[in-house]
Amino acid sequence: MKRLLTVFAVGGVSLAAAVFLPNASAEPQKHGAASESRDCRTLSVRAPSGTAVENVTAVGHPAGTVDVPPVTPLPEDHIPDVPAFCDLTVTLTHPGQGDHAKVRVWLPLEGWNGRLQTVGGSAYAAGDYGSAMAVAVKNGYAAATTDAGVSTYIDTGWALDGAGQVNAALLENFAARSEHEAAVVAKEVIRGFYSTRASYAYFNGCSTGGRQGYMEAQRYPDDYDGILANAPAVSWEKFEVATLWPQVVMNQEGTYPSACEFGAFTKAAVTACDPLDGARDGLIEDPRDCGFDPRTLIGTKVVCNGTELTITAADASVVRKIWDGPRTDSGEELWSGTPIGADLSALAGVGPDANGEIKGWPFPVPAAWVATWVQKQPSLDISTITYSRFAELFQQSVAEYNKVIGTDDPDLSAFRKSGGKLLTWHGEADQYIPTQGTVRYREQVERTMGGTDKVDEFYRLFLAPGTAHCGLNKGDGTTDDLAALTAWVEQGKAPRTLPATLVNDAGQTVTRDLCGYPLVSRYKGTGDPADAASFRCAPASLD
Secondary structure (H helix, E strand, O other), rough: EEEEOOOOOEEEEEEEEOEEEOOOOOOOOOHHHOOOOOOOOOOOOOOOOOOEEEEEEEEEOOOOEEEEEOEOOOOOOOEEEEEEEEEEEEEOOOOOOOOOOEEEEEEEEOOOOOOEEOOOOOOOOOOOOHHHHHHHOOOEEEEEHHHHOOOOOOOOOOEOOOOOEEHHHHHHHHHHHHHHHHHHHHHHOOOOOOOOOEEEEEEEOOHHHHHHHHHHHOOOOOOEEEEEEEEEOOHHHHHHHHOOOHHHHHHHHHOOOOOHHHHHHHHHHHHHHHHHHHOOOOOOOOOHHHHOOOOHHHOEEEEEEEEEEEOOOOHHHHHHHHHOEEEEEOOOOOOOOHHHOOOOOOOOOOOEEOOOEEEEEOOOOHHHHHHHOOOOOOOHHHHHHHHHHHHHHHHHHHHHHHHHHHOOOOHHHHHHHHOOEEEEEEEEEOOOOOHHHHHHHHHHHHEEEEHHHHOOOOOOEEEOOOOOOOOOOOEEEOOOOHHHHHHHHHOOOOOOEEEEEEEEEOEEEEEEEEEOEEEEEOOOOOOOOOHHHHHEEEEEOOO
């Protein structure tokens, strides 16, 4: 079950929903002799190609609650009713590169369902710190993850070496190779521990984890039978710069709307565009169809923390530019903007400086990417970036990092040939990773691989109206995505829709069968708008 983690404020900017736990559901299945009780023991592990094994340890955990210590910015966590398991940790290094990457594999001592589930990371963390793995084990899986030899969610101290240059080995680990090596190690550990191979191997991640899943499909197509890769951070070298755009806009325009004022624009846009799918249900089905003009709010009064404020033309201009997305000085589009309906204050955070003056507070993930990897100056003052300089940084990031961490190669022919299945959902109100980036990638795959129907044979995308970043984890709704993926892989039941619960702008829960892209949901004309049965899937052009 996915769980939205506790809010952590970084300079006034919330990391809520930016850090998440992957889903670890799907019905457990017994696996013959593998369900027998076993003892935790250290195994001999062969090093994956290009690596050396530095250390192997094994620690047994009795059945009960798994206590996960706090990892900045997350508090401690406690997962109850986890069966006994063996925690086996393999430390790898790439000789001569000075890295030390840990692969952890948690092996149920009884009741293993015959499957491997590897869980991905979030922000700048490559893997899980225990919560998602515990839930996976609770559901019968052998679980795996890797730290790639890097650090925690917002700690980027590993990015540069002593000479101030990008640590290429660790970036390569984080970008791709450690995830592959984790798959190799996990499969070997399972075979050695249970004396049989895993019947099926799955990868499960969102955000950074979603990007890792796409990288597996692109570069290592034989690693997994099924990949669940949600709100994927593909086109990393583009969107990480692009999501700094709201800060650049506010700084360049000298206008810093409060979260309350941003909220007024979002609420007005949802109200105006909600009926476009045929029903007022508190959700924008397709933000691309929403033509709401923020200038209509100029002069509107809003009360923020007891103070009455008036929406200005400057406020409306900032919102328009953020929704429109980053452009060059000549007007050329660089990337998609924050989706209409998403929380604008997530990337356009503001707060008082030391003198009490309101300034922009950048979200730490894109700020770190631009300052540390692109500029190689971790202390860079983001507020000094002009529109022209922003466009230069965008192009520099693409030139330096696309081949390393872009993760947007549309040729998935090897993954298709391997028989793999890729399932993705992405929230239409994603405040951290613009949804259109995922749509753009899917469309590139269709152009490369023969169109919608052929791509649907192995890769399906579902868009979730009104849903925030990694939000289908009981934060902004829920869906049993892993069960849908296992049914597709193991029974050949390709998901035509993805049944979900969503939360609308009034905080009400509604049910909706998410439509496989490029179809969208349309109201049938009768029935309860809160009931999925009142909607049908139709081409986007059909009103």
